[in-house]
Amino acid sequence: MIKDKKTYLQIHPEDNVLVALQDLPKGTLIEWKNNNFHLLQDVAAKHKFTISPLDQDAEVYMYGVLVGKVNCALETGALISTENLRHAADDFKLSKRRTDWIKPDVSSFLAKTFNGFHRSNGSVGTANYWLVIPLVFCENRNVLTLKTAFEEKLGYKVRANDYTTEVDELIRLYQSGADINQIIAQDLSSSATRASDHRLFENVDGIKFLNHEMGCGGTRMDSDALCGLLAGYITHPNVAGATILSLGCQHAQASILQAEIAKRDPKFDKPLYIFEQQKEGTEKELMQKAVKATFAGMMEANKCMRQPASLDKLCIGLECGGSDGFSGISANPALGYLSDILVALGGSVILAEFPELCGVEQELSDRCVDEETADKFMELMRVYNAKAEADGSGFYMNPSPGNIRDGLITDAIKSAGAAKKGGTSPVTAVIDYPELANKPGLNLLCTPGNDVESTTAEVAAGANIVLFTTGLGTPTGNPITPVIKLSTNTKTFEKMPDIIDINCGTIIEGEESIQEAAHRILDYVIEVASGEVVPKAVLLGQDDFIPWRRGVSL
16 A cells, blocks of 8 residues: 555565656665665656666566566666567466455445435346437437437436537637637637536436447347347346337347346346337338337336445446556555455446456456356456457557556556456456346456447446546546546546546555545445436546447457
8 A cells, every 4th residue: 555655666575666656867866675776767657667687588577467578688777668678477277266355344334325226126226217229220310319309308418518609609700700710719618508407307317329330230249249238238227218229120139139138137127118110111100109108118217216225236347448557556456445345245346358457367367266267267368368369469469558658568567457456355257248247246247448348348247336447537438327437646637627536646645545545435436326426427428338349359
């Protein structure tokens, strides 16, 4: 843990590099145990430097695991960079179970509850939405037509990102004779923002319209997976019911969707209206039936009201995007401690993004509750990486330019920090996309590292809250599950307050411990789950939804 203000940090006792917590100029004296030395180059905050000489091809360790090998001999105090470090990670195999763990003190949360929407199958939603979904991309236009018809009239149109008043101002300037330079120089910060309209259905948080580019023309595996994903959304505790638009001739048949729904919820009893355009005939006939059914469904959804629920009804998806060199030492371990708290309370957490678990496979497989679960995890990791390499890539190519610029210069460094979100509890289940996470405890879900694809999948697996850490800043959200954004550093939090909810830079600055931050975050989660606080992604209408085509996506 970081509690006192420091300028550099050794994350794990076995690490042979230190992390700069602030910009350190060349020549800075590093007082490290009995070995004092000076930095040979400037080291920017979030980057790493050596604490002893390293021969060519020597191994570099962070978080106690192998994260790379050096390309050339390095002296003590040398900056670690993409020029002198290449990706490397330890192999993994079936080994001894290590499921013993030290449970955190949860006494302060035992009596706490959240106010959620109780469903007949025992699940509890943190929100109450109606869905309108196309089974195939051919119906996207009709879904958007329904959006135009319903959203504003029912009071759900998001005004926070409505820039019509800014456009009105520019039209006024143009009509008054302004030139291009005057238009560009115009200050629009004072443009008025219209308030949100009053909701017709007070107990319904929104009506969400999902568009996608799948359902036909691809492989049957893709369309079947799409039906599984959509079934995950329809049966989700945050969803009251759904209107489905089908063309009729596509691969993603309504019968497949209904079978997937039954697989996830055998006693499914939510309102579900399916309309097939090739059966209905004219577009007008289709749309009028869909409008009437959707309105009737929302009347039924409005009857459901928030009631107290214990914290074991929370299922939290763990996500990171726009990660930086502080992710693995501030926000991610704070989520890890929160994850352990929730598991100890009987709740569920989902750790996904398999390309970002490269290098920590051994630890996670050892934490699996049985050999069958460990085997499933290792096989999914091997198959996924092999597929990526066959397509000319591999997990080693995962870090983005932004990751690299801010200190994550190999996939193993990025992965070792990303895995900290999963805490220390045993792995109770390994889930392949787009399956349901229906076991309490830590669930590993096979998804890409792509932020939106992974978040989309976590919600389909049952996450009724998503905690999303970011070092560089990302606006990602989800249509039906509140996504809470946490910054790894104070600079990003202060620069992007419109998209980030919680600052974990306080850990880097020594203002609070990881455990204290976790408690603060969980208190905020309870407020969001109760509908008392609305996260920034929800306020902005950040309804990102991208189904994963089961190919190479890092």
